[in-house]
Amino acid sequence: MPTFGDAPALLRSKIHEGYSSSSRLAASPLATHPFLFMSSAPDRLSSERLRAELGEVTIGSEIVVMSVAESTNDVVCELAKNHRREGLVVFAEHQTAGRGQRGNRWESAPGKGLWFSILLAPPIDLSESARLTTWGAQSVASVVGAFCKVSATVKPPNDVYVDGRKVAGVLVEMRARPRAAHLAVVGLGLNVNQSSADFPEALRDKATSVAIVTGRSVDRHALAVALLCELDRSYATVFTKVTS
Secondary structure, eight states, rough: OOOOOOOOHHHHTTSSBBOOOOOOOOOGGGGGOOOOBBBBOOOOOOOOHHHHOOOOOOSSEHHHEEEESHHHHHHHHHHTTTTTTEEEEESSSSSSOOOGGGGOBBBOOOTEEEEEEEEEOSSSOGGGGOOOOOOOOHHHHHHHHHHHOOOOOEETTEEEEEEEEEEEEEEEEEEEEETTEEEEEEEEEEEEEEEEGSSSSGGGTTOOHHHHHSSBBBBBHHHHHHHHHHHHHHHHHHTOOOOO
């Protein structure tokens, strides 16, 4: 997996928008985010807008939005070298080298999906990394099901399916640390506003998107907020640190 070290200046220069770690509003539960379809407003992610709606959270306490990245997992790995705190989230509007399990390429059409990675320090052993994969996939399935009003199911170990087609995937990469909680980078890719034509021909009978399922384009910002809220809530529940 990628190594951790100082974030290069080139990486910093590619950040499309800055990040904000302030906590200004109360956290919004999933139930407060009704399914929103696209308006005439530009469908572009904003770190400041996302932070403003999240409030006091762990996941999403610091958010970076990039216009393009090879892989958001790699970006988080680089940023983690500067001792970023748990909960850092990096979004990319487009990934040029997104990847899934076993090194498979993840297709990420520009501005059509949610491609992001989270820096975590869960109280688990390296051998338990599958727990993070299951947690991420189940959280995404829960939100997609609520938004689409359909049954979204997890296909082990890391994929989310709707109507027999893949809509999302999870990739977890971990790094050991001596005398400290191990670092984990959880990458998630969710197909949101793709049409069938946006997928390579070989994937058109295997992949789907939220827009294809619902028949409407989706407000990616609202969906991103709902995802981060649910991920934060469920992470605290599943990986609560036990203290004596």
